[in-house]
Ligand SMILES: Nc1ncnc2c1ncn2[C@@H]1O[C@H](COP(=O)(O)OP(=O)(O)O)[C@@H](O)[C@H]1O
């Protein structure tokens with residue numbers, strides 16, 4: 001049962017959030033979105049699953065959220081949202097369409113720029129494409145509170161440039177050694193950059209929360225000792241057949257199975273991520289995403 005007082009509390013909570021974000025006041029004070037990159041060393045760790053579900057959770061908390069599928073050519077975020085986009089990154093980077101055309105609203109609230117299938121690999125993206133992406137991200141950031149980048153796995157320069165354009169990185173790993181070793185490789189690569197985003201770890205497909213924490217402790221220790229890079233813990237998500245058996249057209253877990261334990265773990269992550277987003281939003285002196293990305297393009 002939802003009491004009237006609960007509704008009032010929820011409304012005033014949202015008002016508080018909006019005030020914190022500077023919305024409803026002078027538009028010039030709003031600033032642009034906080035950009036969060038979902039990254040991994042190894043593919044298939046659950047970046048797209050987490051990006052889409054956490055985007056929905058942040059939207060439910062009153063934030064204007066956009067997911068940008070940066071896994072060019074292999075992007076599947078639109079499928080997880082059950083969306084059938086007319087235009088994608090392919091049209092944007094090909095210069096045929098503008099941000100206004102490629103930005104769509106999903107049935108679950110967040111906006112989406114789909115990855116597209118016309119770009120066969122990251123290797124086909126040159127500096128000009130990356131500059132176009134930087135400009136587009138700047139425009140998308142102007143219209144939202146949070147932009148979540150569903151990035152390609154690995155250390156390819158285009159993928160690292162995208163990750164480094166973010167203020168926050170959510171590194172998604174599984175507990176097994178191959179995923180952890182590859183996650184460490186990306187962390188080491190990030191540690192060599194002058195302007196580094198904060199790194200937060202999600203241990204996905206963890207058999208239990210204790211193993212999630214223990215996995216973080218091991219990676220955190222190695223990252224600090226050998227790469228001089230501190231990392232933070234965002235949380236663990238259980239291994240759950242409800243995720244892997246989800247069929248095309250079924251609603252994302254956060255909407256379709258709100259009571260299951262995996263959804264509860266996801267809601268915990270949404271709360272932790274929201275707190276980081278609000279903190280990043282208030283941090284003064286941060287350059288915009290376009291400038292950060294252009295600086296990275298020049299460097300690589
Ligand atoms: N917590 C989980 N439990 C079970 N299966 C999962 C879990 N997280 C992800 N998966 C499955 O793993 C596969 C890869 O996930 P995906 O989000 O596409 O990874 P990525 O975007 O990192 O390549 C998908 O089939 C997905 O359903």
Ligand SMILES: [Mg+2]
Nearest residue numbers: 047048071076
């Ligand atoms: Mg993916």
